[in-house]
Amino acid sequence: MENIRQAVERAKIRQTREGQLGREPTAQQARRVYGDADESMRLTQEVELDLAHLQSQRIVAFDGNDLRSRSFDMLRTEIQQSMDLKGWKTLAVTSPTPSCGKTLTAVNLALSMARQPERQVFLADLDLRKPHVASSLGLKCREGVVGVIEGRVELDSAIVQARVGSSRLQVLPTAPASNSSDLVGSSAMRLLLQDIKRQGQSRVIILDLPPLLTGHDVISILPQLDCVLLVAAVGTSKVSEIEECNKYLQETDVVRFVLNKVPESTTRYVYY
Ligand SMILES: Nc1ncnc2c1ncn2[C@@H]1O[C@H](COP(=O)(O)OP(=O)(O)OP(=O)(O)O)[C@@H](O)[C@H]1O
Numbered sequence: 373m374e375n376i377r378q379a380v381e382r383a384k385i386r387q388t389r390e391g392q393l394g395r396e397p398t399a400q401q402a403r404r405v406y407g408d409a410d411e412s413m414r415l416t417q418e419v420e421l422d423l424a425h426l427q428s429q430r431i432v433a434f435d436g437n438d439l440r441s442r443s444f445d446m447l448r449t450e451i452q453q454s455m456d457l458k459g460w461k462t463l464a465v466t467s468p469t470p471s472c473g474k475t476l477t478a479v480n481l482a483l484s485m486a487r488q489p490e491r492q493v494f495l496a497d498l499d500l501r502k503p504h505v506a507s508s509l510g511l512k513c514r515e516g517v518v519g520v521i522e523g524r525v526e527l528d529s530a531i532v533q534a535r536v537g538s539s540r541l542q543v544l545p546t547a548p549a550s551n552s553s554d555l556v557g558s559s560a561m562r563l564l565l566q567d568i569k570r571q572g573q574s575r576v577i578i579l580d581l582p583p584l585l586t587g588h589d590v591i592s593i594l595p596q597l598d599c600v601l602l603v604a605a606v607g608t609s610k611v612s613e614i615e616e617c618n619k620y621l622q623e624t625d626v627v628r629f630v631l632n633k634v635p636e637s638t639t640r641y642v643y644y
Pocket residue numbers: 429430467469470471472473474475476477499502504582583632633634640
């Protein structure tokens with residue numbers, strides 16, 4: 373695992389230098405709702421993403437010629453190398469506290485990966501408290517993950533095949549839920565993740581999670597993940613918070629650490 377403290381120290385030096393529903397659906401209910409994975413994928417809806425909207429949300433990595441996508445492309449390459457080496461498929465993005473840039477990083481990373489024709493990418497919003505994947509991509513979402521695990525909709529109708537240029541990205545957005553922790557820790561959620569993993573053996577799955585320190589959502593899902601990308605932000609994240617994350621992540625592979633919102637005079641993203 374990355375030594376997060378050392379990474380933060382290095383980042384600091386570099387900066388200086390460079391300028392509830394409460395009811396859980398049963399596993400049986402959940403299986404019935406998901407149905408057959410291959411069958412369900414055929415019914416997935418397709419949406420062409422609006423480039424102007426993406427730009428307005430700082431979503432840039434769909435365009436390899438945009439200089440702002442370079443930091444995401446570099447992050448992509450390093451993460452893919454690590455994941456390929458270990459045979460990891462599931463990457464979760466989290467941060468110590470809110471607003472560090474998890475969603476922005478997860479979406480841009482997913483789009484950067486999706487530009488590679490040989491890669492299949494699946495992006496799921498598991499931040500059931502404050503879901504923003506759909507809004508950042510300009511997608512509408514009435515149910516999504518919450519609807520699937522509460523048994524109201526099938527997985528097939530919750531997945532969106534997003535197109536941008538020649539890239540394809542499978543997206544599982546979500547509506548918000550007041551009982552987020554119950555749902556994220558539920559057996560229905562475990563089944564959902566199993567189904568997603570089964571559907572594409574060669575596919576990378578990126579999960580946009582809530583902050584680690586503001587609830588127990590992330591802790592409850594950690595055992596089902598292969599690795600974590602931890603995003604902290606200049607002016608928001610304290611070293612003590614990152615150290616606290618380190619404690620929770622003792623048993624988890626932290627594939628990279630991103631220091632986001634680095635002042636304009638340097639680069640916007642620093643990662644280790
Ligand atoms: N590098 C950056 N430069 C400027 N603004 C940024 C940067 N990264 C993120 N933001 C902005 O900060 C806000 C929070 O970003 P984002 O929603 O990605 O964070 P988050 O960690 O997912 O937040 P939450 O905890 O609410 O889910 C957004 O308005 C986003 O556009």
